[in-house]
Amino acid sequence: MTAHFDGAVEPERYEFSEKPRYRFSVSRRAFLQSMGAGLAVLTFAEGVSGPEAWAQGGGTPTGRLEIGTDGTVTVFTGKVEVGQGSRTQIAMAAAEELGVPLDDVRVVMSDTDRAPNDGGTFGSHTTPRTVPEVREAAAAARTILIELACERWDADPADGAIQDGVIRHPGGGEITLAELASDTDMDEALAGRSVESPAVTAVADWRVLGESAPKADAEAIVTGAHRYPSDVRRPGMRYGKVLRAPAYEARLVDVDTAAAEAMEGVTVVRDGDFVGCAAPTTRQAQRAVEALAEGAEWELGDHPSSADLFEYLKANTGSGGGRFSSQEDTEGDVAEAMENGAATVRGSYKVPYIQHAPMEPRAAAAEWDGEGRLTVWTGTQRPFDVRNDVADAFGLQRGQVRLIMPDTGGGFGGKHTGDAAIEAAKLAQGAGHPVSLQWTRDEEFAWAYFRPAGLLETAGAVDSDGRITAWDFTNYNSGRAALQSPYNTPNKRERFQFCDSPLREGSYRALAAVANAFAREAFIDRLAAAADMDPLAFRLLNLPNGRLRDVLEAAAERFGWSAGWPDAPADRGYGIACGTEKGSYVATAAEIALDGDGGFEVERLCVVFECGAVQHPRNLRAQIEGCVIMGLGAALTEEIHFEDGKILNGRFNAYPVPRFRDTPPMDIEVLDRRDLPSAGAGETPIIAVAPAIANALFQATGEPREKLPLA
Template identity: 25%
Template sequence: MDAPGKVTGTALYAADFALPGMLYGKVLRSSEPHARLVRIDAGRAARLPGVRAVITAADVPDVRYGGSVKDERVFARDRIRFAGQPLAAVAATSPDAAAAALTAIEVVCEPLRPVFDVAAALAPGAPLVHDAWASYTALPILHRDGNVCNRARIVVGDVERGFVEADRVFENRFTTSSVHQGYTEPRAAVAQWDSSGQVTVWSNTQLPFEIQTTLAEILQLPPSKVRVIVPGIGGGFGGKLRIGVEHFAALLAMKTGRPVKVMTTSEEELTAAYARQPATVAVKTGVTNDGRLTAREARLWFDTGAFAGSGPGVASVATLMLAGPYRIPNLLLEGFAVYTNKTNFGSFRAPSGPQANFAVESQMDIIADALGLDPLELRLKNIVREGEEGPTGQVLTAVGLEECLRRAADAIGWRDRRPEVGRGKGIACGWWTTTGGSSGVYVKVNPDGTVALNTGAAEIGTAALTGAAQVLAEDLGVQMADINVVSADTLSTPFDFGAQGSRTAFAVGNACRAAVADLKRQILALASKHLGVEESALALREGSVVGAGKRATLGELARISQASGGGLIAHGTFVAPPTPYDTKRVEGHVYPAFHSPSFHAHATDLSVDAETGEITIHRYVVAQDVGFAMNPAAIEGQIEGGVAQGLGQALSEEIVYENGRVLNANLTDYKMPTARDVPRVESILVQHPSLVGPFGAKGVGEPPNIEPPAAIANAVASATGVRITSLPITAEKVALALRERAK
């Protein structure tokens, strides 16, 4: 819908946004991972040419904010908790002048004993990242204890009994690295205050309404005094959900009385953004000799970094992923979000999905190998089926998993799993949620017959709003080209839970359906009067109302309504109905059931160079149950992109830490796949319509990112016999593992 502007360079992104007289803000970040902040002196910096303001913790309200735990401040006040934590911000007449001023700010601090990873943070006597954690405001549901800011748990049956029933018990441990969303547009915001005391922030956030709320909290203003507008977003993938640069822009603009723009550098992105949580996963699974799963005890520890952020919620989601899409009668599943002296990790496309799936799907192949079963057969024997229960007791419907597995396996040629030496095929499957949350839209018919869709959701490139517009066009009987979208302005557009969790097309699409139902009533009533035809004899067709041989165009009716009735306008809302689950099975759980779950299987065929360990992917197949394929090309685009990102995490990407500092905070050494690295992805769209989604659609954006690490790990094991249990699966790891085995 917006492609012409994007290919001609006229589409406006937040990073492009500028106002007359605008200043440029930059943020001074700590080089120490854990320290007492003794003194910060900005006097010299403030006197440098071009510098208009320097602010530190002393200049901003002392507010602690955060989603599930209020543990974060704008600037470090007395304690530095990670290398990259903001200490001060500067506004100057040019980015260069602001950067120069940063180097002139004097910081004195005394290093403290740090905890750099989960093991250190959980060790007896470990320093607390937040001494005062117990006094923080937090969601009451969380289970917090010292450096653990949440422990989410699912308990079903009795795992000990389940292990006794098993013939074999398998215990494996897996680790994953942090990976960055890698959006090509840095996070950017421009803030401007007006004379009424309202601040407007143009930002590339995925969640304008959440940013509005957080900004109001930080600035201690009523939310109505904060307006957030999303001009355009160059990719998000979950990395642009939480506040990033908006508060610095707003505070600097308040101090200087000028508009201020703040934009991140690649270094800031890789040291102080919301990259995916690194994880350690321990999985213990009991199985009978014929391959029936009897029990699983699994724990996943997320390094959430210095602040809770999305950690408590993602740790909850992780427990559902640890169950896998399998029927296991006895479960003890725990997800932990653990504070460390690292950046606050966050949500990245299907948060927790790849980490948990890598562990459980790798183990499924380990089990199959040990029992001499075909990995596909083992899965088919244990997957959840229509009408069965999920791990927390939700009743599963529209379960397309078997079809996904069979079609992916057929497409990859599963029967010939090891076609030659050093070549093998792997398969992995999973499930995922379609995030709920509410959406509202206004829909208006214009006097020329076109239709305006006004939504609070932002288009982040997933064509999700195109999907919603398609729903609207379909229901209203107009052309897609006749629909114009106004989006993502907290002042003028209706509330939307935001572009997250594979929900936009789903929820906004449903809100559109509700609005159209109302609009249709108005249109038909008016047309009936105008044409003198019974309403029951009228229908909407090709931009007109027709019936009894008569016709009135929508434009004509809109003009009549504008002259006599205030115009044809309707609003529609949608909130996903709650998914019932067994509350007795969960503790500390923020996300106890998957709404309208999707199911998927990935299969790949690859070769491994026995000497260098280099992996060459020949084919990659995805079979995804999308419910209903509203726009197949757009869905395939989501699958191709999600797999490319997943392959990055599987093979090449990792943010490398040493003593709390990032060693590769640049795009030279943070290795995202190039056009030469990504294979052609073959998509199979499986359609088992959901009960709730528009026309049966399910969320499609996140799932393709989940299975690539496990599918690759399984194929590498099939090709070489070597099992890699940590991500990324670099050529080096494979080569050295092959060497070890040869000894």
């Protein structure tokens, strides 16, 4: 038995990287290196990272950017592409700064042997962190290349410029990047050169960024040529399946492997609780696992059911520890303010477990070479950490494992773990062949992890002018993101309480901001009602000036918000909500129509979003639309049911996700703040959807809605 195998895949509980409170600008020095011919740029923030830090972190000290003798530019990043558009965006960043055609830029992503470790792809970090680093590296290369060209012409590099891959000087000098890269002795030319804090192009001068470039690899996707992790094929490859427990908390007592082992071409691999098989086809592997299941004896354990979930969470609080710790922030005296409020309100909001259900279930291919070195192709949002998990599982050095992540079929925070990679590697080791393994949809629903459920208890008070005087907000289990209320409140307590989750849980799009924004914004409408105020007027009274207020006012105007809706038909309801997370700002307004049977339809949505300077308008719009529609699923229909340790609705036919027909008319406006740094945008637009609809239902019926899903 391999000593390190058991329990190697730790559940990812909450996204571990919250936004730092401060970020200081650092001097970044770019070092340049000859590749024989052509050049490589290494960029480091001094004192923060560098080749040693990369090596310590398990990263390989590779360049950030290379310029080949044919003039093509290759960018290296540990970020991953799961549909959010980072491949295109990073290519645009390099093309912008280097003055080369976008078609000449390639991006090598998430290959642990070739790319620097840029951290996992989550928390909307690519835009505010990785894109600036790529731009600086490219700007450093541009600076050096112009210097090298101008030295040939004995010209002042300050007057040189590069555009469309050609360096020109007003004195008449002209040379292509390819010519310069192939016709320069880089060892000699680069000796002793570095660039201090290279200047990036001002937003006003952007030519590539700010425009909607075609999606990288679009043709490969539409022709079926792109190889997702589940499409990787290797010589002699087998297909794998793993024996799953019949229920959570079930423990394998014994398994008779004889029937499966007798099947032609089947290799059974057992290591502790891990039992799986590899076979020439997935169908044969399935049959073999069915035979294993028949010969398996399990000891079942207790597991709560979703019917009792919220009582269970509240009764099973714990201290957590580390990044799972409970948290409490207080200001003023909440108890006294509740006593003295002109009106007080209490609420209790419930958010269920839901599934990310990316279109591509977890998949991996694994191949061992003759020297104990392992290569895995898998879809994960944390390629370096998962590479480390894989190495730990087999007792390998990190450098003995190479993880390559082909652009993958969806993530949404749901692919932080490396389960499939470890399983494929284990089977490949046992079978002596490369193994491809893809989870079934059933497995994905049951054995991946879930967006945390949450119980959110709220209490608040307003004074006779409608100002919020007390705010008491406790989130049980679902997480800390956007826990802080943006409203002015002198007395407040904001708590996150860790609970022993009965299901494996982890990140999600915008994480707990979905739950926290739902409870907060729905409760704000309760406070507005207690103050006898229109919900919009109440928000504007209590919100400080700033970017959040700007999107709220813009959405209200665009939606045609009317205080009290005196002229609205009786069956209609109107709601508005807003929130900020990960440096971007959103307000959503919803109109619903009651159907007279207790049901309703979402008639229209209006969304105003602001994330600083827009880098790719078309992709941004698609991210907003996708967030909003995905948010409709969480708001209206998605909920995991479980009982006796089994997921009861783990199929698309039983767990309705949004389809074409579920898309309401959407009016979307982006405030392009070119005066502000670009923030990530793939998450925040999801957070105000559910509360806007809940508030519309409250407005229409007078009954507060406190539980998701709403339909």
